[in-house]
Amino acid sequence: MELIKSNYYENQPKVVLILAHGAGAPADSPFMEELAAALDAEEVASVRFEFPYMQKRRQDGKKRPPDRQPRLLESFRDVLVRIRAEVGEACPVLIGGKSMGGRMASLLAAEETGIDGVVCFGYPFHPPGKPDNWRVDHFPRIDCPILVIQGTRDPFGKPDEVNERRRELGACQLVWLEGGNHDFQPLARQAETRQDLIKEAARQVRAFIESRVRPNH
Numbered sequence: 263m264e265l266i267k268s269n270y271y272e273n274q275p276k277v278v279l280i281l282a283h284g285a286g287a288p289a290d291s292p293f294m295e296e297l298a299a300a301l302d303a304e305e306v307a308s309v310r311f312e313f314p315y316m317q318k319r320r321q322d323g324k325k326r327p328p329d330r331q332p333r334l335l336e337s338f339r340d341v342l343v344r345i346r347a348e349v350g351e352a353c354p355v356l357i358g359g360k361s362m363g364g365r366m367a368s369l370l371a372a373e374e375t376g377i378d379g380v381v382c383f384g385y386p387f388h389p390p391g392k393p394d395n396w397r398v399d400h401f402p403r404i405d406c407p408i409l410v411i412q413g414t415r416d417p418f419g420k421p422d423e424v425n426e427r428r429r430e431l432g433a434c435q436l437v438w439l440e441g442g443n444h445d446f447q448p449l450a451r452q453a454e455t456r457q458d459l460i461k462e463a464a465r466q467v468r469a470f471i472e473s474r475v476r477p478n479h
Contacts, residue, residue, distance in 0.1 A: 265341065266290060266310040268298045275307030277471055278349055279356045279381060280341055282363025285328050288316050293360060293445055296457055297383065300464035306471065311341045334366050339374070346376075354378040354475055361386050361418070361444065365397060368408065372400040379475045380408040381467055384444045387419030398430050407474040408434045411463045413442025415449075435474070437466045 266289055271278065279301060283289045289310040298308045312320070314337055315329045328334060338357065346355055356379040357367040364382030371380045388395045401408070410431075414421055421438060424431075439459045441448040446459040 264311075265344075266298070268302045268308045270302040270305060271307035271309060273307075275349065275353060276305065277354045277356070277378075277476065278307045278309060278345060279358055279467070280338075280345055280367075281308050281310045282338060282357075282359030282366055283310070283312060283316065284359070284361035284363055284384075287360075288312060288320065293460070296460045297360075297464065300457075300461045301467060303461070304464045304468040306464070306467055309341070309345055311337075313337050328362060331366075331369070335370050335373070338366055338370050342370070342374075342377070354471070356381055356471070356475065358382055360384055364410075368404060369400055371406055371408070372403040375405070377406050379406050379471065380404065381470070382408070382410045383463060384416055384446070385410045385412060385419060387424060390417035393423050396427065396430070398427070401430065401434060402432050404432070404434075407470070409437065409467065409470045409474075410434055411437045411439065411466055413439045413444065413446050413448075413459070415441060415443045418444055435470060437463075439463065 283294060289312045294310060301308045313329055313334050315326050319325060357377055358364050358381035359367050361384045364385050367380050371377045387397060412419060439446055441452045442459050447456045448454050448459055
């Protein structure tokens with residue numbers, strides 16, 4: 263599997279975030295490219311990969327649904343093992359991703375030990391229009407710090423819906439990006455651009471790492 267390593271990764275990184283893509287867009291989508299660059303600017307190295315179904319789509323151009331959850335988790339686990347071997351035990355390794363990718367990261371963290379943190383960008387708390395289908399049952403089993411960065415207009419989980427069920431998120435840290443949708447695109451009347459919101463997300467990741475993942479550094 264080809265990994266997309268950010269520029270900062272090649273510079274003896276002090277911390278690494280493995281990023282998984284969402285259900286419908288690949289690892290090199292504009293969102294993922296902008297996010298990797300913004301994280302680099304905050305000295306957070308990133309590594310992106312693609313799940314098997316997306317690799318197949320890249321080969322033949324045919325759209326297909328995501329693999330089943332066990333296959334997605336197996337793929338994520340393989341990348342985690344590979345990166346951990348590359349950077350060594352002294353370097354914190356976090357996992358995360360966009361939408362479905364972030365959800366898979368959180369599910370993996372609920373199963374595995376030795377993960378230093380989880381970061382979800384646009385977490386799919388529920389399918390759009392189906393707020394009763396909540397997807398956080400595993401959160402209490404996550405024993406590492408977890409950060410969710412969400413746009414306030416995200417149909418997969420808006421502030422009032424999430425706040426009503428805040429207890430179910432346990433120690434999860436929530437950050438809201440004002441006006442952002444599921445792809446962090448703000449309202450047209452806002453002064454901020456999507457790139458601005460992505461940069462803010464990267465700053466929040468850096469602050470999260472410094473305060474909850476590496477508090478003594």
